[in-house]
Amino acid sequence: MLFLLLSxxxxxxxxxxxxxxxxLGLVSVIAVVLLCVRLNILDSEGLPLKQVxxxxxxxxxxxxxxxxxxxxxxxxxxxxxxxxxxxILHVDATQHSAVGRVSYANxxxxxxxxxxxxxxxxxxxxHALTEDAAQELAQGEMARRVCTLExxxx
Amino acid sequence: xxxxxxxxSALLLAVGALFTLAGGIGLLRLPDVFTRLHGAGITxxxxxxxxxxxxxxxxxxxxxLGKLLALLAILALLNPSAxxxxxxxxxxxIRRPWLGEPEN
Numbered sequence: 657m658l659f660l661l662l663s664x665x666x667x668x669x670x671x672x673x674x675x676x677x678x679x680l681g682l683v684s685v686i687a688v689v690l691l692c693v694r695l696n697i698l699d700s701e702g703l704p705l706k707q708v709x710x711x712x713x714x715x716x717x718x719x720x721x722x723x724x725x726x727x728x729x730x731x732x733x734x735x736x737x738x739x740x741x742x743x744i745l746h747v748d749a750t751q752h753s754a755v756g757r758v759s760y761a762n763x764x765x766x767x768x769x770x771x772x773x774x775x776x777x778x779x780x781x782x783h784a785l786t787e788d789a790a791q792e793l794a795q796g797e798m799a800r801r802v803c804t805l806e807x808x809x810x
Numbered sequence: 811x812x813x814x815x816x817x818x819s820a821l822l823l824a825v826g827a828l829f830t831l832a833g834g835i836g837l838l839r840l841p842d843v844f845t846r847l848h849g850a851g852i853t854x855x856x857x858x859x860x861x862x863x864x865x866x867x868x869x870x871x872x873x874x875l876g877k878l879l880a881l882l883a884i885l886a887l888l889n890p891s892a893x894x895x896x897x898x899x900x901x902x903x904i905r906r907p908w909l910g911e912p913e914n
Contacts, residue, residue, distance in 0.1 A: 733836035765890035
């Protein structure tokens with residue numbers, strides 16, 4: 657699987673079809689796959705393919721969230737009164753796998769207005785630009801959707 | 811068809827430029843490192859995203875399109891990692907988040 661991904665990446669980035677360049681690509685791909693096997697990092701964490709089907713449902717929702725949150729933060733920045741109320745809060749990360757928790761923390765950071773500061777075992781410390789953004793996150797909609805993405809309920 | 815594509819591409823580029831500008835203004839106006847990260851967040855999610863999508867529409871069906879989409883995916887993975895690294899470094903350093911009223 658990694659072999660296919662790396663070969664695709666080489667073809668995409670090079671765009672040349674001469675025998676010599678394809679050969680070089682093949683050698684590089686085989687070398688990388690061998691190194692990864694030797695390093696023992698070809699597990700569900702190094703190559704989280706199980707999440708890919710769930711992304712189809714999750715990504716559009718996340719993009720929608722990013723757009724609406726961006727609009728909100730932009731409005732506040734351009735407002736002469738600068739109506740912000742920075743808040744720190746802790747949210748539970750109930751996802752079972754480390755990949756799930758990382759997905760959740762990254763989703764929080766990717767959405768403008770909230771940044772994950774620190775990830776403990778099953779809690780994420782979040783800095784929010786406004787009280788509203790903090791409350792919306794605390795309601796746990798995003799956490800539930802990341803659970804669905806993970807393929808388990810929690 | 812081509813005119814519509816050109817128009818959509820130009821629109822996306824303009825929207826991206828606007829959000830990038832808003833992020834820059836936020837960077838100047840917001841009070842501390844954490845709130846400024848929020849401002850920068852607009853720039854590299856919606857700003858860069860809209861600009862890359864606009865460029866992808868302009869590129870048409872070619873290898874360039876694939877490269878732009880790959881760039882978009884890489885950016886979506888890289889940006890939260892970098893923001894989180896900055897925020898974590900700041901909170902573990904001496905910085906206390908600004909939570910109170912304006913100083914003056």
